[in-house]
Amino acid sequence: MNARKIKGAVALVTGANRGIGRALTEALLSRGVGKVYATARNPEALRDLRDERFVLLRLDVTDADQISAAAASDVDLVFNNAGVAFMGGIADSIVIGQARREMEVNYFGPLQLLQCLAPTLARNGGGAVVNIGSAAGLTNLPFVPTYSASKAALHSLTQAARILLGSQGTSVFGVYAGPVDTDMSRELAMPKTSPRDVAFAILDGIEAGQEYIFPDPFAADFGRQFESSPKASERQVAAMVASLAA
Numbered sequence: 001m002n003a004r005k006i007k008g009a010v011a012l013v014t015g016a017n018r019g020i021g022r023a024l025t026e027a028l029l030s031r032g033v034g035k036v037y038a039t040a041r042n043p044e045a046l047r048d049l050r051d052e053r054f055v056l057l058r059l060d061v062t063d064a065d066q067i068s069a070a071a072a073s074d075v076d077l078v079f080n081n082a083g084v085a086f087m088g089g090i091a092d093s094i095v096i097g098q099a100r101r102e103m104e105v106n107y108f109g110p111l112q113l114l115q116c117l118a119p120t121l122a123r124n125g126g127g128a129v130v131n132i133g134s135a136a137g138l139t140n141l142p143f144v145p146t147y148s149a150s151k152a153a154l155h156s157l158t159q160a161a162r163i164l165l166g167s168q169g170t171s172v173f174g175v176y177a178g179p180v181d182t183d184m185s186r187e188l189a190m191p192k193t194s195p196r197d198v199a200f201a202i203l204d205g206i207e208a209g210q211e212y213i214f215p216d217p218f219a220a221d222f223g224r225q226f227e228s229s230p231k232a233s234e235r236q237v238a239a240m241v242a243s244l245a246a
């Protein structure tokens with residue numbers, strides 16, 4: 001795995017208007033990135049990003065035309081960050097619609113962006129792709145069962161991309177975050193890491209060439225356990241769910 005430098009890179013970030021995407025966009029700038037295509041469904045929400053290195057773009061990751069239009073020819077560092085998560089059980093009446101939406105945004109979006117940008121990355125020397133997944137994509141967190149499944153699909157895609165794009169010199173990083181203090185985790189009553197700290201830890205992981213990036217204390221603990229025993233991680237989650245239900 002090749003480490004990638006942030007300084008001078010030309011990055012594209014999806015969902016750059018808030019949360020981890022916004023923090024990544026700002027962290028990239030402070031680490032000396034050459035240019036950032038900061039993208040969002042509503043580019044008005046990016047207007048306060050005033051540095052001349054920002055290029056603001058409209059990009060809904062479920063819109064094929066917008067993805068083609070955003071596939072800028074000079075990009076060499078892609079952050080698949082945009083995501084949605086729905087709380088709820090698998091017997092809820094709305095679960096199918098929500099699960100489909102999660103797959104559209106969290107899996108098909110990154111897949112389509114990869115399909116579109118892989119030739120660009122090849123032309124630009126290989127570059128790198130960073131998929132913002134979740135610890136819940138490695139061990140299902142049943143508070144968000146269908147979200148976890150969509151992140152498991154993203155993890156699987158990340159593994160495939162690492163091999164398939166490796167031959168063109170593209171580095172592929174998977175990020176497996178724990179709870180981060182953003183709108184997405186508002187209902188989660190547990191300690192959370194700031195998006196800023198997570199963003200810098202992700203950039204550190206890229207520069208260190210870590211294929212699996214665990215960017216916060218919860219994720220780091222989880223990662224150590226998962227790497228020694230995936231089954232033990234599953235048992236630990238089951239015990240946590242049982243104790244909360246008791």
Ligand SMILES: NC(=O)c1ccc[n+]([C@@H]2O[C@H](COP(=O)([O-])OP(=O)(O)OC[C@H]3O[C@@H](n4cnc5c(N)ncnc54)[C@H](OP(=O)(O)O)[C@@H]3O)[C@@H](O)[C@H]2O)c1
Binds near residue numbers: 062135
């Ligand atoms: N927060 C956590 O605890 C946590 C933990 C692990 C992993 N993650 C992952 O980190 C990533 C960022 O999440 P976050 O915590 O920053 O959540 P967030 O604050 O809810 O932000 C989600 C971002 O995704 C964008 N988005 C949603 N649907 C989109 C679409 N169809 N096209 C383009 N952008 C879209 C949102 O844009 P709008 O403003 O237009 O909705 C927003 O910018 C996600 O992939 C998430 O799964 C988060």
